[in-house]
Amino acid sequence: SQQGEEDPQALSIQEGENATMNCSYKTSINNLQWYRQNSGRGLVHLILIRSNEREKHSGRLRVTLDTSKKSSSLLITASRAADTASYFCATVRTNAGKSTFGDGTTLTVKP
Amino acid sequence: NAGVTQTPKFRVLKTGQSMTLLCAQDMNHEYMYWYRQDPGMGLRLIHYSVGEGTTAKGEVPDGYNVSRLKKQNFLLGLESAAPSQTSVYFCASSRTGTLNQPQHFGDGTRLSIL
Numbered sequence: 704s705q706q707g708e709e710d711p712q713a714l715s716i717q718e719g720e721n722a723t724m725n726c727s728y729k730t731s732i733n734n735l736q737w738y739r740q741n742s743g744r745g746l747v748h749l750i751l752i753r754s755n756e757r758e759k760h761s762g763r764l765r766v767t768l769d770t771s772k773k774s775s776s777l778l779i780t781a782s783r784a785a786d787t788a789s790y791f792c793a794t795v796r797t798n799a800g801k802s803t804f805g806d807g808t809t810l811t812v813k814p
Numbered sequence: 815n816a817g818v819t820q821t822p823k824f825r826v827l828k829t830g831q832s833m834t835l836l837c838a839q840d841m842n843h844e845y846m847y848w849y850r851q852d853p854g855m856g857l858r859l860i861h862y863s864v865g866e867g868t869t870a871k872g873e874v875p876d877g878y879n880v881s882r883l884k885k886q887n888f889l890l891g892l893e894s895a896a897p898s899q900t901s902v903y904f905c906a907s908s909r910t911g912t913l914n915q916p917q918h919f920g921d922g923t924r925l926s927i928l
Contacts, residue, residue, distance in 0.1 A: 745919030795912045802912045804856035
């Protein structure tokens with residue numbers, strides 16, 4: 704099964720609201736990365752958080768990591784219609800050169 | 815700045831046909847990856863390469879072969895296409911491995927096998 708699992712599978716909110724999506728994983732990791740995928744396009748890297756970090760910010764994005772619970776969350780504040788996309792977490796195990804992706808959360812932001 | 819370019823963008827094959835998907839990156843990245851994405855799912859790693867002349871199996875390698883003869887190119891081959899290989903294929907590259915390095919993705923090749 705996939706190392707990372709996102710929750711919820713789908714999320715629909717109004718523009719201006721905050722969106723929170725979660726990722727759980729099973730084994731120890733070196734880092735966890737979040738990606739965005741717009742319809743019909745490739746994935747775009749958003750943010751990387753290392754296993755010794757607890758929180759990271761990038762613009763309207765806030766990522767937290769709780770290694771004791773093996774979970775991460777992505778918060779998008781003041782969402783916009785342009786944030787409509789699928790969001791994936793990818794976990795990288797210690798000493799691994801490759802990532803394992805979850806099945807994603809589909810976010811719809813209504814104008 | 816092109817980044818990662820995949821060709822072709824779309825292709826329809828008949829069962830048993832063969833084809834090669836090409837991925838090219840202009841960022842001088844060492845690592846390259848091939849993934850497949852099925853509807854409503856995340857990406858699954860097919861094969862990857864840690865440098866020119868090297869390849870390694872990923873999570874779902876059966877039915878595919880790869881080659882990395884030049885650092886900037888990573889080819890994915892289907893020798894005898896099967897309907898189960900209908901999917902969207904993504905190529906990605908990273909400067910080194912994904913230990914603290916993000917991956918850069920192409921826009922995908924949509925492959926249908928009839």
